[in-house]
Amino acid sequence: MEANAALGLQSCPWIGPDKVGRKGSGFVRLPNRCLEERRVSTVRFGDPRRGRTLFRPGQAEPKISCSYKKAPGAENIHNSFDEALILKRKSEEVLPYLNGRCIYLVGMMGSGKSTVGKILSEVLCYSFFDSDKLVEQAVGVSSVAQIFKDYSEAFFRDNESEVLKDLSSMRRLVVATGGGAVIRPINWKYMKQGITVWLDVPLDALARRIAAVGTASRPLLHQEPGDPYTKAFAKLTALSEERGKAYANAVARVSLEDMAAKKGHADVSALTPTDIAFEALIKIESYVSETAAVLNRSCIQGRKS
Numbered sequence: 339m340e341a342n343a344a345l346g347l348q349s350c351p352w353i354g355p356d357k358v359g360r361k362g363s364g365f366v367r368l369p370n371r372c373l374e375e376r377r378v379s380t381v382r383f384g385d386p387r388r389g390r391t392l393f394r395p396g397q398a399e400p401k402i403s404c405s406y407k408k409a410p411g412a413e414n415i416h417n418s419f420d421e422a423l424i425l426k427r428k429s430e431e432v433l434p435y436l437n438g439r440c441i442y443l444v445g446m447m448g449s450g451k452s453t454v455g456k457i458l459s460e461v462l463c464y465s466f467f468d469s470d471k472l473v474e475q476a477v478g479v480s481s482v483a484q485i486f487k488d489y490s491e492a493f494f495r496d497n498e499s500e501v502l503k504d505l506s507s508m509r510r511l512v513v514a515t516g517g518g519a520v521i522r523p524i525n526w527k528y529m530k531q532g533i534t535v536w537l538d539v540p541l542d543a544l545a546r547r548i549a550a551v552g553t554a555s556r557p558l559l560h561q562e563p564g565d566p567y568t569k570a571f572a573k574l575t576a577l578s579e580e581r582g583k584a585y586a587n588a589v590a591r592v593s594l595e596d597m598a599a600k601k602g603h604a605d606v607s608a609l610t611p612t613d614i615a616f617e618a619l620i621k622i623e624s625y626v627s628e629t630a631a632v633l634n635r636s637c638i639q640g641r642k643s
C-alpha cells in the first residue's frame with residue numbers, strides 16, 4: 339500500500355489496458371496522452387484477411403491520474419516503500435531522454451515481459467500493451483493457444499507483425515512482445531522505432547516459472563511429452579538455440595544472471611520484478627545517454643566543418 343503510494347507522487351494521465359476494447363465495439367481505445375502525441379490519426383489492428391479493426395482518437399477516455407488507476411497485475415508488486423521510491427526517481431531521470439519513445443520488451447516465454455512491463459509503464463506513466471493480447475483481440479479469439487489451433491502459427495505471426503506495425507507509429511507505450519516476435523526481421527523494423535530491451539533469463543528459471551503455471555497457455559511448449567518442467571526446459575532450450583542471436587538485436591540487455599552475481603545471490607529467483615524493472619531503466623538510461631552524446635558530438639563536428 340505504502341509502496342504503491344510512492345508511485346502516485348507524480349500525477350499523470352493514465353488509462354490502463356483494461357480500457358482497450360475490441361471486437362464488440364470495433365474500436366481499440368488508447369490513453370489520451372498517447373493519442374495526443376501520435377503522429378497518425380487512425381491506427382488499425384486486425385487480421386489483414388478479415389479487414390482490420392480501426393481505433394480512433396475521438397474514442398479516448400477522460401484523463402485519470404495514474405495514482406488511482408494502475409495496470410492490472412501491477413498492484414502490490416514492490417517490496418518496500420524505499421524500493422518503489424528509488425524506482426520512481428530513476429524513471430524521472432530517464433523519462434526526459436525518452437522523448438515519448440516506446441519501450442519494447444523482448445525475451446523468451448515467461449521471461450517476465452508482462453510483469454516487468456506493467457511496472458515500467460506505471461512508473462513512466464506510459465500505457466502498457468501485451469502484443470499477444472492485441473493479436474487475440476484483433477483475431478477475435480480468446481487465447482493464443484486457440485489461434486494456433488484454429489488457424490496456424492503462421493497466421494498468428496502475420497497478425498503479430500500487423501499489431502507491431504500499428505504500435506510502431508505510437509508513443510509512450512511499454513509493449514510486452516510475444517516471445518517469438520524477434521524471429522521476423524520486419525518486426526525489428528517496427529520495434530526499433532522505440533527502445534528494445536531484452537530480458538535475458540536463464541532457461542532453468544524460465545522452465546520453473548512456466549511449470550508453476552502450466553504449459554496450456556503456451557502452445558509451443560504444450561505439445562512435448564513429460565512433466566511441465568521437463569517439457570518446458572527441453573523446448574525452451576531448442577527455441578533459445580534458434581533465437582539467441584535474434585534477442586541480442588535489442589539495444590539493451592537485462593541479464594538476470596549478471597544481476598544476481600552482482601548482488602551476491604546464488605539464484606536469479608531472489609530478484610524481484612522491481613529489481614529487474616530498475617535494472618531495465620539503468621540499461622535504457624545508458625543507451626539513451628550514449629546515443630544523445632553521439633548525436634551531440636556529430637552536431638558539434640557538423641558546426642565546425
Ligand SMILES: Nc1ncnc2c1ncn2[C@@H]1O[C@H](COP(=O)(O)OP(=O)(O)OP(=O)(O)O)[C@@H](O)[C@H]1O
Pocket residue numbers: 445446447448449450451452453454470514515516517547548551556607609610611614
Ligand atoms: N522476477 C520474477 N520472479 C519470479 N517469477 C516471476 C518474475 N517475473 C515474472 N514471474 C512469473 O513468471 C511467469 C511469467 O511471467 P510473465 O507473464 O510476466 O512473462 P512473459 O515474458 O510476459 O511471458 P509470455 O511471453 O509467455 O507471455 C508469471 O507467472 C510471473 O508471475
Ligand SMILES: O=C(O)C1=C[C@@H](O)[C@@H](O)[C@H](O)C1
Pocket residue numbers: 446447470482515516517518519555556557558
Ligand atoms: O515464443 C513464442 O514463440 C511464443 C510466445 C508467446 O508469447 C506467444 O506469442 C506464442 O505462444 C508464441
